[in-house]
Every structure is written in C-alpha cells, then in structure tokens.
Amino acid sequence: MIGLSQEGFAALTPVRQALRAAAEKQAGLFRDDARIQARALLDGAKAEAAAILAAAVGEGEAAARSEAALRSARARRQAHELVLVQRNNLRLELHRRVRQAAAGLTSDPRYPLLLGRLTEQCRELLGPDAMVTEGREGGVIAEAGSRRLDISLPVLAEMALDTVPGVSELWSR
Amino acid sequence: MTRPDADADGSALPVPPSTGFAALVSHGDVRELRGPLLVAGGIEGVGWDEFATIDMDGGERRHGLVLEIDHDLATVQVLESTDGMSLGGIRIRFEGRPLHIPVGAGWLGRVCNGRGEPLDGGPPIAGTATLPVSGWPLNPVYREPPQEPVLTGISVVDGLTTLVRGQKLPIFSVPGLPHLTLATQIAAQATSGGRSFRVVFAAMGLTHADIAYVRDRLEERSAGGELVLLLNAADDPVIERILTPRIALTIAEHLAYAEDHDVLVIMSDMTSYAEAVREVSAARREIPARRGYPGYLYSDLATLYERCGRAKGHHGSVTIVPVVTMPAGDITHPVPDLTGYITEGQIVLAPGIAARGIYPPVDVLSSLSRLMRSGAGENRTREDHLDVAAQVLAAMARARQATELAELIGAGALSETDRSYIQYRTSVEKGLFNQGRDENRTLDDTLDRAWEALSALPENELTMVSTAFLKRYLPARDDRS
Structure with missing residues (x-):
C-alpha cells in the first residue's frame, strides 16, 4: 500500500476532523438517548418494583390481618370454652351434691310416707301386679314383665334439678 | 284439713x-x-x-x-x-x-351438634320454654308480607338479588363451588339496618374441614352472642341430620317471635338433608318416588322452608337461606326442583364464572329475588337501587349476546356499541361482582360500583334509569358531554 504524501495527508485533516466531530456528535446523541432510555427503564422498573412491593405489602398485611383475626378468634374460643367447661363442672358438682343429699333423705321422718306414695305411683303405671322393691339409695324400683320403673331418690333428685326453673343461673351467672 | x-x-x-x-x-x-x-x-x-x-x-x-x-x-x-x-x-x-328442646337466649354463642347437645364443653342449653322441634308453619292469617332488606355486604346479592326480612332465598350450587364460603360470609356479615340481628347456622353433612372453616369464620359473631351453631358432620347419624334444621328453626322462631330479633337461618347443605330423608324413608320401607326420594319430599321441605316469615304483632322475623348443591349440576334434580317451587327466588352459582376467578361466582342472569321490590328502593335502600339493578341485568343480557356474536364473527366486526357491552361485562364482573371473601361492602359502595360499571356504556344505552338518576349518579367520562 502506498502512503499519502505529506501534502495529501495535511489536505485530508479537515475531512478527518469533520468526520470525527460528526461521529462524536452522533455518539453523544446515542449516549444521551441511551441515558434517557436507561433512565426511563430504570424509572419504569422502580415504579413496577414499588407497585409489586405495595401489592405484596397489601397482600401481606391482609394475610397477616386474617391470620391475626384467626388466631385471636381461636384464642377467644379457647378462653370461652374454658369458661364453659368450668360451668359444666359446677353443674356436675351440684348434681353430685344433690344426689348425695337426696340419698340422705332416707332418715327423714317423712320418708315412709314418700315411699308409700311412690309405691302407689308405680302400681298406677305398671299395674297392681308390679313387684316394688326399695332401692339401695332410697326410693323404689318396680318391675312388671319387661317394664321397669326406677324412681329411686337419686333419679328423683335429677328430675327435680331438671325441672326447677332458674337452676341453670347458678352456673351461668 | x-x-x-x-x-x-x-x-x-x-x-x-x-x-x-x-x-x-x-x-x-x-x-x-x-x-x-x-x-x-x-x-x-x-x-x-x-x-x-x-x-x-x-x-x-x-x-x-x-x-x-x-x-x-x-x-x-x-x-x-x-x-x-x-x-x-x-x-x-x-x-x-316427639323431641322437644329448650328455647331462649341460652343458645346464643353456643356450638352444638346436630341434635342440640353442646360440643363446646359447656353445660346443656337451658331455656325459658320447651318447644317441639317439629314446630308449625305460620298461620297464613297471621303472616305479614316480607319487607325491608337484610344486607349481606356482598355486592352481587345486595345489589341484584336483595334478601328481604322473612324471605326464603336458596343458593343453588354444584359440588366444588364456594357455596359454603358464600353462605358463611352471609352469616358473618348480614345485618338488618341497625335492628337486633341473630344468626342460626345449621350445618348438615359437612366435612370436618368445612366445619373447622365455618367455626373460624363465624367466631367473631359467636363471641358477640349473635350466633347459634349446629354442626352435623358428614359422619354423624343421618336421623340427626333430619332433626338439625328443625332444631335450628325452633330456636330461630323463639328468638324472632318471643324475643323480637331478626333471625337469619342458614341451612347447608339441604341436599345432604334430603339424602338423609331418603335413607330414613328406605329404613321405614316406604315406596320410593323420583330417584329414590320419598313421595312426600315436597311437603317435607315445605314444612321447613315455610317456617320463615314475619308475624302480626311481632317485630322479629325469620329469614332462611338454604344451600342446595345440585348433583352433576342438574337443576331438575328433585331437591333443587322442589326447593324452587317453595322458595322465593334463587341465587345460582356457575362453574364457568368461578373458572374466570370471580368470587362469588353468581350467575346473575339465572338468579332472582322475587321479593326484592319489598326490600329495595326508596325509603328502604336507595332511590336508584331498583332501576340500577334492572339496568345492570339488562346490560348483562346484552353483553352475553355480544360475547356470543364476537365468538362467531370476531370482536373486530362488532359495532362500537357491542364492543362497549363486552367491555362493560369485564368492568362489572371485576368492579362489582368480584369481591374478597371477607370484604364487607356498604350498599352505597355497591350501587356506586354498579354506576361505575354502567359508565362503560354509551349514555343512550342506559334506558332503564331516569335522566335525573343519570345526572345524579353516573360518573363523568372524558368522551361524554
């Protein structure tokens, strides 16, 4: 390859400079454009990230709220059930004591009269041939064929507790 | 002496x-x-x-x-x-x-099995009176027509199929759809305009997982002493399932007519109940009728559904929302069929709508509350309620036609008006019908959302609402003068 002469090289200098200036200008434009695009992309990405974050926060808060509501509901239910169980224990204790007290009525002077009346009731319901015996815990037990009537004192006590109005208030207050 | x-x-x-x-x-x-x-x-x-x-x-x-x-x-x-x-x-x-139960406020806040025995560890329920669970339907002479709304906080129900105090409005669904979620949401959120409101939830034949969901979801109402929960699980005896709705209604009637509460009774699922009736009928060796159900299934269901209503001289009311699952989606199945004869409308859930991710998946064009006029409108809900509901439904019908047309000829060949109807359908489904499972919307919010959806349509298409309402409620749009 034959190199340019000194004069020729010098004559091309303005062309080279013009080309270089144009290239630099073009590069500058590209750079600015790229910066703008990069900024726009970055802004878009940041906005999208913020939106995703906000949505995630929203969903997380909603999930946490419903989880908290669920936990508090379960805790409240457990607490309520504890109260209910205690009330039931009170009721069972009352029944136990009333049954116990009823068994003690056998020494009451009015007991023979009661026994007589209960025997009458048995015969009225099961017929005159019913076999009536005194129960172990007081009261009577009658049998006629396959039919049986248990009106022992504990059974009577349970019946009384079930029918006396306002008894439930003793444990539900 | x-x-x-x-x-x-x-x-x-x-x-x-x-x-x-x-x-x-x-x-x-x-x-x-x-x-x-x-x-x-x-x-x-x-x-x-x-x-x-x-x-x-x-x-x-x-x-x-x-x-x-x-x-x-x-x-x-x-x-x-x-x-x-x-x-x-x-x-x-x-x-x-027959079985008698104690009735009274002692039931509120309690959780019992299907025959009314406590499951919460507490003492047996004590009542102020004892009544037979078979009850008796209200004497027609003493009936007051249902009136005033029961607001559920669910847009599609309150807006388009308003539930009315004393009404019986079933939810028709198919297995796999969120009918229990919807029924539970109604039970959790329903109110009757500041009046004293109570809910009796009778679960029949539910799985233990479903029962756990119902208990968790309704705990707040239960703790507030506003709820009675009767739970008959799928593995509980069938005869108990026959008693469950009767016990629920006996409790509800007493709360409504003796204690003046508005009572909502949710019964889920009545198909399980009817299957229990069929099983017991077979055990009694009765002659089976349609699909093995006894011939008296209609009157049996009527003895339950007809226990709702309002009575003269009493402030309370009994409103019933039974859930009926239609086996294989068959609306001619005896249970939904006979239920449809007795009840006053229906809320129909559709698998196609659920598949689009919309909750609750109510098919509004198949759903109807026959008594809506007694519970909605001026002096009851809002002056524009009935008109806007009619317009939303009419536009949904037209949107369905436009969608079918678009499937045949392509959306590009549709007129601009038809395209606006398709856009309206998306907008109404997303903005009005779709709702969170624990989202409680006010009626104003619901109606405003309906107007927002209608604003996707050209104003001259809104022919079912008066110009005065258009001026007052229709949101402004850039291309509308």
Missing part, C-alpha cells in the same frame, strides 16, 4: 306427678338390632316420631326416634348407631312426645 301424706307440720316431700314418671318407665324386651335400628317388643301407647332414651348396661346413654309401630313392636332408629349394643343389655325409655 291436712293431706293424708303430710306430716305434723303440714308439709310433705314433693312427689312429681305420675305423668312425669311415665317417661321413666323403661322397656327391656329388645328383640332385634339391625344396622341403626332397634326393634323393641311389648310396647304400648308409644307413637310415631316419639323420642326415646336408650340406657346401656355400662351406664352409657343413647337416643333414638320411633320410626315405625306394628302392634306391640316399635322400631327405633338409634341416633348414635347400635355399635357396641347387645340384646339383653339395653333398656329403652319413651318420652311420650
């Missing part, structure tokens, strides 16, 4: 009358144990449907209902099944009457 049984001071140990003792007579002649049935002999004076208590040798106590009487034989269905029972070790006491 002193009574012969009195002692010296005139007092006597009280002896309950013998009628009370009659229920203590026990029968030991048990001749047969067959599946859930027990046959007892030597029985006299016992009637159909009578409630019985079965005492076992070990002290265990079970319960039963008399299914059949034949001479001196009584067939009793044992609620807890006959497992572990043996002939000779059982005695039966007949109560002399």
